[in-house]
Each structure stands twice: as C-alpha cells, then as structure tokens.
Amino acid sequence: MTTTLPAYDEVVARYEPVIGLETHVELGTNTKMWCGCPTDFGGEPNTRVCPVCLGLPGSLPVANKAAIEATVRIGLALNCSIAQWCRFARKNYFYPDMPKNFQISQYDEPLCFDGYLDVEVNGELVRIGIERVHLEEDTGKTLHVGGATGRIHGATESLVDYNRAGIPLVEIVTKPIPGTGALAPEVARAYVTELRDVIRSLGVSDVRMEEGSLRCDVNTSLNLPGEEWGTRTETKNVNSLRSVERAVRSEMLRQAAVLGAGGRITQETRHFHEDTGDTTPGRSKETATDYRYFPEPDLVPLAPDPAWVAELKAALPELPRLHRRRLQEAWGLSDADMQSVLNAGAVELIEATVAAGATPAAARKWWLGELSRRANETGVELADIGATPAQVAELQGLVDAGKLNDKLARTVLEGVVTGEGSPTEIMTARGLEVVSDTGALTAAVDEAIAANPAIADKVRSGKVAAAGALVGAVMKTTRGQADAQTVRTLILERLGAQG
C-alpha cells in the first residue's frame, strides 16, 4: 500500500501525540539470574547453559542477589519507591527460544514503582514519569537461516542458542507521556539517552544498543485536541538512539495518514526498519494475550530490608545530568559548546584527559578536533579511536614542555592512533622532538642570515616584520622541528633589533 504521508508540521498542528517507552536492559552480572552460568557476550552457541537455564525438569532456580541489588539501584536512581515485599511471577507462553515454556518475570508486584526521570530537550526540562522497574530473565536467541531477510518467512531452517536464556533483564516502563507536541520524537530520544547514561553511571550494565544489552519498544498514539487518547501501536526492533526518534516520527506520520483518510488505528506491534525508517505491522494486539500469570512457586518472595535500601540510596553516584552541568561550569563552556562535546560523545574522554593532567581547553581541542575528525572519517566511535585520555594528556604535556609544537604533535598523535606507542616513545623513535639545542639553532639562524643578506639588512634597519622570512628559512632547514617563537627571538638578537 502506498499512501502519501502528510507533512510533519501539519500532523502536529492537527493531532496531539502520546508516547510511552518500554526499555529492557541486560544486567552486567557475572552469572545468570537463576543459575551460575556465565553471562558474557559472544560465546559459541549453547556453551553457557545448564539444567536450570535449559528448563530441564526438576531443576530449581535461585535468585541472583547482585541482580536484585542492581535493579533496586536503578529504581532508586529513577526516584522510584521500592517494594517492601514482592514476588516473581510466571508468564506462561510457548516460544522455541524459551525452554521452560514460561518466563519468570514480575507482574502486579514490581520491585520498583512510581518514579521519574528528568531529561533536557532544547534546554527545557521534561519530567518523564516511571510506571515500574521490574526484574525478569532474558530468552535465548533464534536464528532463521536460508532466507534473504533473516526472518522466519523464507527460511529453510531455524537454530536456537540458549546462551542468553536466563540473563537478568530489567524492564523499565514509563507512564504515558502526553503534551510533548512536535517534540515527541526528540523527547523519546532524550529519555532513552538519559536512561542509558544513568544506568551506565551505576555500572550495572554496558547498555550497548548495538549488542542488544539495551533494547527499546516505543508506543505511539495520536488524538485530536480535547479528545481521548488514541489507539496506540508498539514499535519493536528500535536498535539505536537515532532510530528511537525516527520510529516515533514515522509512526506519527503513518497514523495521521490513516486517521486523515477516515481509517482507524489497529492496536498492534510494529517492526521498525533501519534501512527505510518505516514500520510494518507485526502481531495484532486486538485480543489481549492471556499469559495466565501466577506467583512463581519455586522462589521465595523478595523483601528488601529498608536499611539496606537506604544504604544503596546514600551510595548512588551523581546523576549524569547534574554531573554534566558541573563539568560544563568547571570547563567554562557555553551551552552550545557543551552540546558539541555531548554530540561528539566526548564528555567522559575529556573528563579523563583533564584528570590525567591536561587543561580542559587542551583536552577539548584534541578530542573535538583531530580525533573527532579521524573518528568521522573512519566511522569509528570516538572512544574506540585508539588514543586513550592518558596518551592525549601526555601529548599535551610534551607541547606544554616545548618538546613538540602543534604540527609535530599532530604527527605524533597519528602514530598513537595507529598503535605505534606512547607519545614520548613515538617522538623519540621518529626523532620528532623540537630542536631546543641553542647551539644547533644559532647555527641555523646564522646560516639563514648569511643566505639572505638583503632581508637581514631590512631587519637591522628596524623593519622587524621582515624577520618572518628568516624564521621560515630556519624552520625549513630544521624540518619544522624548531620552536618558531624561539627562532624569531634568536634572529632579532643576532641582528640587534627589538621584537
């Protein structure tokens, strides 16, 4: 079906969007939720499994304390209340990558509930309500092979890998978010970004969307002003921050086209496609699935000790938003400058470079300049560029000590990025150090004066600006390895002129 989509401006002038986000975060615990199997990403299929996570008859789960602690800390960082008593529940359904035929989750008794997260959008603070934060287990992975799309349609066989089955998974559900108008897509993205940063600051997950340790479903609906909220759709497979924004926008446009043509929105899950930026229908939710939830009989209830919860709360790190604000003040940056640091993904890198001894201005110059340019050219994340904050600080230290000038420092940095060694090692090995031996420099200066008598006379007669040509000549004979300012001073001394 090809429909002409309305313009975004027209959509937001006519309808009010309501969005909601459900985020799943794989916790970075050493072992799985109910057994002692390791959790690290990327092992050979079906090598990190045992009777418990394979759902073999007679095996019994034991809850992972580290996962419960991590979930409580996430709840506290999101300003939630923590349940004093709650239970796990069985969610019954069949799926090949879930060997028990039920998932242990939480239903009407989540561990954390009723919180909020403040996010900044265009300099404005938007408070996002948090409905619940609960703990459950991840499923395995099904791989459909033989087809063109990797989906089950057209596949000749399907393979199941249970390494991921039973990895602790935290689900974070927002309350419905009305009132964002045209900014709905940006708010959705800002929320997921901030949530990712909060969870990363807690050190409980590596929150990598590309590896699936942070996954996001986006609910979207439209209604006319003053009317009830519309029927919502749930978009799955949203695998990057940019896609979160695109998925909301694309769904708003599609729904407006359907409503504008007199149609109605079907309550369904939809799949987001990275390549086209469109969504296509998945499972219809017109008839709500009955999962026959009941309290998990193989596990004892959870009753977090309020004193323990208070201790965890007192030990929470500074929230990323407040931390960023403090850094911005300490670094003396304008909002726009801070935004470009954020966009480059350089906050933590600059922070670590400053901690290693560089000034904020120098740290920012290297990370936003030379290194960002290289990252863009090679399509690599700035953090994976190959230079560490400690190396950048060391490089700047060599510049400050007069051993490298700016041009030489860039050459050394190239070497650092390509793995030649530390800045000092590269400078020494390649003989890039600024010539600071005054004897050698004086010889080069005398040579330049002797070779350019007319210019030398001009400088002697007081035309100091003419000294530039002599500085250039000395820089040439020293292959750029002299400090231009020192050379200039020497020339003026030799010719008896005043700088």
Ligand SMILES: [Zn+2]
């Ligand atoms: Zn296991």
